[in-house]
Amino acid sequence: MAIPRVFISSTWYDLKYIRENLRYFIKTLGYEPVLSEEGSVFYDPSIHTHDACLTEIPTCQLLLLVVGGRFGGRFHTGKDSVTNQEHREAVKHKIPVFALVESAVYNEHHVYIKNKTNSAIDLSKINFPAVDSTAIFDFIDEVRGSAINNALFPFRDFGDIENYLRQQWAGMMFEFLNSRNQQRRVADTLATLAEMNSRIEMLSKQILRSVGTDDAKLDAALYEEMLASESIRDLAYWKKRPSPVHVLTNKTFEECAKDLGVTLEARDHMTGISIDSTGGMSVKKLEIASKGYQEVRKSLTKILKAFGQTPEQYVQSRSKASAISTPVILATPTDAGS
Numbered sequence: 001m002a003i004p005r006v007f008i009s010s011t012w013y014d015l016k017y018i019r020e021n022l023r024y025f026i027k028t029l030g031y032e033p034v035l036s037e038e039g040s041v042f043y044d045p046s047i048h049t050h051d052a053c054l055t056e057i058p059t060c061q062l063l064l065l066v067v068g069g070r071f072g073g074r075f076h077t078g079k080d081s082v083t084n085q086e087h088r089e090a091v092k093h094k095i096p097v098f099a100l101v102e103s104a105v106y107n108e109h110h111v112y113i114k115n116k117t118n119s120a121i122d123l124s125k126i127n128f129p130a131v132d133s134t135a136i137f138d139f140i141d142e143v144r145g146s147a148i149n150n151a152l153f154p155f156r157d158f159g160d161i162e163n164y165l166r167q168q169w170a171g172m173m174f175e176f177l178n179s180r181n182q183q184r185r186v187a188d189t190l191a192t193l194a195e196m197n198s199r200i201e202m203l204s205k206q207i208l209r210s211v212g213t214d215d216a217k218l219d220a221a222l223y224e225e226m227l228a229s230e231s232i233r234d235l236a237y238w239k240k241r242p243s244p245v246h247v248l249t250n251k252t253f254e255e256c257a258k259d260l261g262v263t264l265e266a267r268d269h270m271t272g273i274s275i276d277s278t279g280g281m282s283v284k285k286l287e288i289a290s291k292g293y294q295e296v297r298k299s300l301t302k303i304l305k306a307f308g309q310t311p312e313q314y315v316q317s318r319s320k321a322s323a324i325s326t327p328v329i330l331a332t333p334t335d336a337g338s
Contacts, residue, residue: 003030003031003032004032004060004061004062005031005032005034005059005060005061005062006026006032006033006034006060006061006062006063006064007034007056007057007060007062007064007086007090007095008022008023008026008033008035008063008066009063009064009065009066009083009086009087009090010064010065010066010067010083011068011070011071011072011081011083012036012037012072013070014068014069014070015066015068017158018066018068018158018161019035019037019066021158021162022064022066022158023035023038025162025165029169031062034056034060036053040056041053042055042056048076050075050076050077050082050085051076053082053086054085054086054089057086057089057090057093057095058089058093058095060090060095061095061096062095062096062097062098063086063087063090063095063096063097063098064097064098064100064165065083065086065087065097065098065099065100065143066100066101067083067099067100067101067102067105067136067139067140067143068102068105069102069104069105069130069131069132069136070131070132071131071132071133071135071136081135081139084139084142087099087139087142087143091146091149094149096149096172097143097149098151098153098165098168099143099150099151099152099153100152100153100154100155100161100164101140101152101153101154101155102154102155102156103154103155103156104129104130105130105131105136105140106140106152106154107130107154108128108129108130108131108137109136109137109140111128112128112134112137113137113141140152214307215317217307218304218307218309218314219244221303222300222303222304223244225296225299225300225303226244226296226300229292229295229296229299230288230292231253231288231289231290231292231293231296232247232293232296234275234281234285234289235256235257235260235262237275237277238257238260238262238277238279240257240260240261240262242256242260243318244300244314244318245314245315245318245319246259246260247293247296247297247300248297248300248311248314248315249315251297252293253286253289253290253292253293253294254290256293262279263279264279264281264286265279265280265281266281266282266283266286267280267282267283268283270282270283270285272284272285273285
């Protein structure tokens with residue numbers, strides 16, 4: 001069974017007892033602690049040991065950052081510490097970070113921040129007893145300055161750490177379970193809505209069959225057939241609403257799109273089956289849309305025939321109903337190209 005791996009990032013010499021207590025605490029929770037001194041990190045002979053620690057971090061699910069009073073060893077390629085780089089690696093991979101800082105260091109950080117902009121004080125000449133370098137204060141600022149994942153908890157002893165982590169990890173588990181339950185509720189709601197839509201659609205059809213006029217029933221049948229066509233949905237992608245009259249009076253997909261105000265263009269640089277918002281289509285997509293358009297035109301003609309009408313009669317009747325006085329040139333499906 002897979003278990004969470006927790007990377008412990010800190011200086012070693014001054015915090016070795018904290019690290020040892022954390023190792024034991026994490027194991028009692030059933031998690032796997034990852035500490036460089038315990039052999040948990042694979043030290044690839046072909047890379048630097050510092051890089052080996054960074055390589056291990058993406059394999060972990062949590063990172064515990066403990067900030068004490070020692071700056072620690074510098075990373076082999078820069079002026080920052082190894083701990084600095086380990087924290088940045090976790091942030092880069094979006095691994096949850098639980099940052100802890102010794103209370104004495106935390107308090108002196110406040111003094112440092114308060115006087116940092118005071119031109120009357122030379123901070124380089126001030127001795128901060130809790131730290132061996134003011135770079136630690138800058139690191140604290142970096143942790144707290146992150147847009148997310150930036151909580152920082154001061155501790156006096158390991159008891160404070162244990163209580164804090166128990167609360168935080170219990171909250172993390174609660175959030176996970178609550179989120180999963182919420183997802184299930186959303187899924188159930190969507191399923192209910194889908195079922196309601198299906199029932200409404202069935203009820204609407206029954207009402208239409210029982211009280212609707214023949215013209216209303218015919219329009220409903222034509223639109224239902226059109227909505228099932230991918231080529232019509234392609235036109236809807238451009239926010240166009242073709243009617244049966246548009247389809248029956250335009251013999252090709254390109255002509256119908258142009259009638260609706262869209263100039264189609266087959267673009268060679270578009271691969272696969274793709275479409276964009278400006279009328280561009282891949283060659284393959286245009287071929288599929290054109291073929292589908294011819295199929296839906298034939299289907300509409302069959303529906304009209306079942307209702308005892310020809311495409312010409314339907315177009316003329318809808319043109320009169322819309323007060324369209326201009327003559328309509330109709331291209332029948334048999335005239336259209338393949």
